[in-house]
Amino acid sequence: xxxxxxxxxxxxxxxxxxxxxxxxxxxxxxxxxxxxxxxxxxxxxxxxxxxxxxxxxxxxxxxxxxxxxxxxxxxxxxxxxxxxxxxxxxxxxxxxxxxxxxxxxxxxxxxxxxxxxxxxxxxxxxxxxxxxxxxxxxxxxxxxxxxxxxxxxxxxxxxxxxxxxxxxxxxxxxxxxxxxxxxxxxxxxxxxxxxxxxxxxxxxxxxxxxxxxxxxxxxxxxxxxxxxxxxxxxxxxxxxxxxxxxxxxxxxxxxxxxxxxxxxxxxxxxxxxxxxxxxxxxxxxxxxxxxxxxxxxxxxxxxxxxxxxxxxxxxxxxxxxxxxxxxxxxxxxx
Numbered sequence: 001x002x003x004x005x006x007x008x009x010x011x012x013x014x015x016x017x018x019x020x021x022x023x024x025x026x027x028x029x030x031x032x033x034x035x036x037x038x039x040x041x042x043x044x045x046x047x048x049x050x051x052x053x054x055x056x057x058x059x060x061x062x063x064x065x066x067x068x069x070x071x072x073x074x075x076x077x078x079x080x081x082x083x084x085x086x087x088x089x090x091x092x093x094x095x096x097x098x099x100x101x102x103x104x105x106x107x108x109x110x111x112x113x114x115x116x117x118x119x120x121x122x123x124x125x126x127x128x129x130x131x132x133x134x135x136x137x138x139x140x141x142x143x144x145x146x147x148x149x150x151x152x153x154x155x156x157x158x159x160x161x162x163x164x165x166x167x168x169x170x171x172x173x174x175x176x177x178x179x180x181x182x183x184x185x186x187x188x189x190x191x192x193x194x195x196x197x198x199x200x201x202x203x204x205x206x207x208x209x210x211x212x213x214x215x216x217x218x219x220x221x222x223x224x225x226x227x228x229x230x231x232x233x234x235x236x237x238x239x240x241x242x243x244x245x246x247x248x249x250x251x252x253x254x255x256x257x258x259x260x261x262x263x264x265x266x267x268x269x270x271x272x273x274x275x276x277x278x279x280x281x282x283x284x285x286x287x288x289x290x291x292x293x294x295x296x297x298x299x300x301x302x303x304x305x306x307x308x309x310x311x312x313x314x315x316x317x318x319x320x321x322x323x324x325x326x327x328x329x330x331x332x333x334x
Contacts, residue, residue, distance in 0.1 A: 005099040010129030023105060024125065027112040032088075032123040040123035042088060047148040049084035051075060055140040058332040060107065062181040064192030065268075067140055068107035070334060072114040073197050073268055074219070075144040080202040081215040081271070083154045084146030086118060091125035091142055096135035107138065118197035120144070151210055158213040159234035161304035164280035166273040168201060168287050169194065169295040171223055172251040175265035175330050180254070182332075187257070189250025196269030201290045205273060208286035214274035217267070219334060221325040223299075224263035226272050227310045228324040235307045240300035240322065242314045263312075264325050266333045274302060 001022060008015040025034065032040045055071045076086040091111065095104065115122055173194040180191055198217070206212060214234075218226040223245075231238045247262050255262045269292060275283045280298060287293030310322040 001101055003101055005095050005097055005101060005104065005129055007097050007129050007131070010095070010127060016127070019127065023101075023108055024127075027108045028115070028122040030121045030123065032121065040088065042123070044147065046150065049079050049082045049146045049148050050143070051078040052143040053078065053141070055142070055334055056136070056332055057178065057334050058136060059181055060103065060137050062193060063177045063190075065177075065195040066107055066110050067138060068110035069114045069195055070268060071140045071142050072111055072118060072120070073195050074334060075142040076118045076120055076197045076199055077217045077271075079144050079146035080199045081154070081217055082146075082148060083152035083202070083206060083215070084148045085203070086120045086144060086146040086199050088123045088145045089115065089120050089142055090144075091122050092140065093125070093127045094135050094139040094141075095127065095129050096137050097129055097132045099137055104138070114197060118199055149206060152206060154212060154215050156214050156216060156230045157233040159230050159236050159274045159302045160213065160276075161236060161302055162277050163213060163274050163302040164277050164298050165227070165238065165240070165300040165302065166275055166280065166284060166287065167223065167246065167297055167299050168271050168293040169269075170246045170248050170251065171218070171267055171270065172247060172255060172260075172262040172265035174268040175222075175333055176251050176254045178333050179258070179330060185254075187250045187254040189248065189253070191248070191250050191254065194267055194269035196292050198269065198271055198292060201287065201292045202271065204286045204290050205283050208282040209275060209279035211279060212273055212275050212283065214272075216272045218270055218272055219268060220266050222262070222264040222266060223270075223272060224261070224310065224322045225325045228322070230274060231310050232308045234302075237303040237306040237308075238300060238310045239303050240310065240312045242312055244297055244299045246295050246297050260329065263322060264329050266330060268334065
């Protein structure tokens with residue numbers, strides 16, 4: 001292997017095959033991938049969930065994660081939000097000529113480790129190489145397939161007045177971690193991405209309450225945008241409590257310095273759950289018993305007032321409207 005990616009690594013010839021064998025097959029070895037066919041085949045029963053995603057985060061590495069970990073977590077979390085058990089992922093790479101092979105190996109190892117934690121297999125993929133200056137190092141595209149659990153029906157259009165809004169932990173960590181690395185900033189604390197595969201957490205939540213109404217991961221646009229989408233699609237109001245929002249002091253300080261509202265900053269390891277009030281305590285306990293939900297909290301409730309509107313009760317006792325994000329707060333964040 002050369003030290004850097006060459007255009008011939010995307011040619012389909014001997015150099016490309018060596019890259020596939022020494023980097024990808026070595027990391028993702030499984031029978032479906034090892035067959036080296038043009039597509040993977042699998043047998044399914046029941047309802048399927050299918051999702052696709054693209055990742056262009058800059059920089060490729062940031063505190064607590066990298067583009068590879070992000071790609072796996074983003075895809076399996078989308079499946080989990082529909083109540084599915086994530087099973088299989090595809091992986092497409094657009095690599096810029098000149099990328100250090102050591103960086104590629106590091107990212108592929110991260111993908112493999114995260115896939116093992118998420119209990120999914122990388123079963124098919126593709127690699128393309130473009131000229132220097134055309135891909136900013138590496139772009140990743142994924143698709144994922146999962147099996148929807150029997151008896152589970154989750155939709156952002158299902159929220160009802162009286163439901164409680166639950167969140168599994170602190171907000172804004174991912175966006176602040178990426179921007180700190182990108183701009184070389186420090187914020188007086190160890191700010192790391194919250195990037196995590198949430199399939200196991202969601203499984204514990206659904207075991208505690210199969211009747212959970214909505215599950216969403218508040219990525220781009222943050223918690224505020226996600227809740228506005230739920231309020232709009234369910235034709236309900238949502239009332240948040242500022243004191244109930246879990247935010248790390250370093251993240252709060254960074255947002256104040258940069259002029260950001262943490263409610264709009266991206267997350268990559270968080271789930272917003274809309275739960276019937278009589279099951280909220282059981283779901284909260286299940287979340288807090290899982291490593292990715294120890295800081296879970298009830299952050300608000302669904303109301304029948306002002307359909308389509310999200311409001312926040314502030315620490316001062318006033319109420320402000322929380323609109324959907326307009327513009328692009330933090331580009332290239334995932």
